[in-house]
Amino acid sequence: MKPESRKQEIVNAAAILFKEKGYSAVTMRDLATAMGIKAASLYNHIQSKQEILSTIIIELAEEFTTGMNLIVNSDQSAIRKLENIISLHIDVTLRNADGLASLNNDWMHLEEENLLSFEKMRNDYEENFRQIVRKGVDAKEIKSNNIEIIVFSTLSTLRTLYLWYPKQKNIDAGILKKDMIAVLLQGVV
Amino acid sequence: MKPESRKQEIVNAAAILFKEKGYSAVTMRDLATAMGIKAASLYNHIQSKQEILSTIIIELAEEFTTGMNLIVNSDQSAIRKLENIISLHIDVTLRNADGLASLNNDWMHLEEENLLSFEKMRNDYEENFRQIVRKGVDAKEIKSNNIEIIVFSTLSTLRTLYLWYPKQKNIDAGILKKDMIAVLLQGVV
């Protein structure tokens, strides 16, 4: 066990609180109480409340961006790429479910460059996703229902994993991936 | 066009703001500015900020509860029931996409009885959903992947419709329902 830096401990505690009540509803005093210290003491380790949020979100966004780039540039079928995307989301969710709450619900409270860079990463991510599906349809690997609906429904599910996963007890990552791939790609009927 | 009550206008304006920034980050002065009046004037029409939130959420929750009860008690196949649930979500979303943002993201800021009654409605809703899927699996209508994953993935998509639908231009409700049913039930492969 490598000891976590005090800052990282604060960021982790904040992610849990942000998940429960949202960024705006969590006060620095709430966070300090959760850490067992006074609010002012937090500022020995972090620069601002905003810095906590951006630390949580940007790091996760970069993980997704890196993962997606690897997948997009790989030489695989569209279906395989979709499977890898599902796997990526599950991996990130298992590692940091709390932080994903902020990424999903509080990104709009980012400021300046962080907001812009987040929005760019998210748009690029979605565009990559869309392109994979499009190519899959062209290659007749994927049913040409409505491409936008496929992208939307798959991404909705993957983005909500952070809420659902913690409620499942002792679920194995490998089984989860297999089942999720089956449901999302082969359907339920 | 029936004239909306001033209170309803305020609630509608609030729903839009809550969607953009979340309940906690929207101040009564923000809302007043959006209405073109001063913050204090809002209180001629509403009792509190909290009342606005509960008006938005409880009404929607009751719509879902009513709709779900009709479907559960109907005499149809499990697949048909799932189709009707999809249809229900689309109908509610088309009618009040803004309010659904609060229902999805700000329900935890409800207080007292409203919080309890919301949580009960949501749990009952999910339990009904789960039971329909379970019966469908028993009747061999539905593939027995992982029931929890089916419930989760379908519900995730339906709950996120409020974000996606407004970005689609001039999409016909009937076509949307058909396509959504196809993707969610028959899959994409």
Next chain:
DNA sequence: TTATCAAACTAACAATTGTTAGTTTTGTTC
């Protein structure tokens, strides 16, 4: 012991929050 440094503390600030009280404006009805 002494010096050092991270990490806690107390005390306070200026700004913002939801809300109230009391008053004025606006528009409709007799």
Next chain:
DNA sequence: GAACAAAACTAACAATTGTTAGTTTGATAA
């Protein structure tokens, strides 16, 4: 135009917000 109600206003409040300044504590190294 008098009367009335709806809906706006001004002014202020007590509480809470993120944050800063300066100080004390506690452990480690010299």
